[in-house]
Amino acid sequence: MNSKAFQNAYPDDLSHCYGCDRLNQHGLQLKSYWDGEETVAHFKPGPQHIAIPGYVYGGLLASLIDCHGIGSAAAATYRQENRTMDSEPALRFVTASLHVDYLQPTPLGMELEIRGKIREIGPRKVIVDATVLAAGILCAQGTIVAVRMPESMAPGTA
């Protein structure tokens, strides 16, 4: 497994996301990595991330799939272009759509594994399938459609 998290390669002005960025001190700071042809992240929900007693809040699972999917889309694009993730110009993606199927209740109190597979990669759009496992059991699966961040959204252009 590559030891550098995708999110640690983002430039500072694109490193504030609540779900995954290193400069958001209040956020989840999810870290995603390559694991062969798949991507992987681990996250342990806190006691506040409850839905009903004993189970994880579905919005958190959606957030983990979203951020892991976006990071995976960026990493796959850099890899396809034979570039390292810290090379210029920086690539960043935003979510066009997110779908999550909650297959069974996700137990609260243990580390979750989020896995990603690149289903499709094009010049502006990447589709990533993701799963969330608790103790090896599949609890949720989802898909994100990631698109290149419009230039109008880039910091300093608003």
Place this chain on the structure above:
Amino acid sequence: MNSKAFQNAYPDDLSHCYGCDRLNQHGLQLKSYWDGEETVAHFKPGPQHIAIPGYVYGGLLASLIDCHGIGSAAAATYRQENRTMDSEPALRFVTASLHVDYLQPTPLGMELEIRGKIREIGPRKVIVDATVLAAGILCAQGTIVAVRMPESMAPGTA
């Protein structure tokens, strides 16, 4: 608009959800209401709910749609059964699936409006369509499939 929030009618042992419940001091505490045949909630993201500078994190929007949809599903079921939301036995729903389309970047710094419409209501499943608006502009839309909480998930049965 009915003045009592759906979430304030949930019994204490089902009032811990990070997204919408009154007993989660660390959570979002979303409050949903009837507005005629639709449902509505308002939420102002904090500065920590950032994606990239100036824009709201998509995982938060997914969470708002999820919790507003679940509350709307419960409220619609009570209404169909001619029951008040504080009557026994308590009804509670969980999310079977969530889909969100991010139509345009959602500006950070203003109150958002989340609206719900009941598309389908059955004995165990309710489908709710939702929109998220910022200053009246449609930024995201989504759908949740809500199902009655399995008895095995009820507090005290685990």
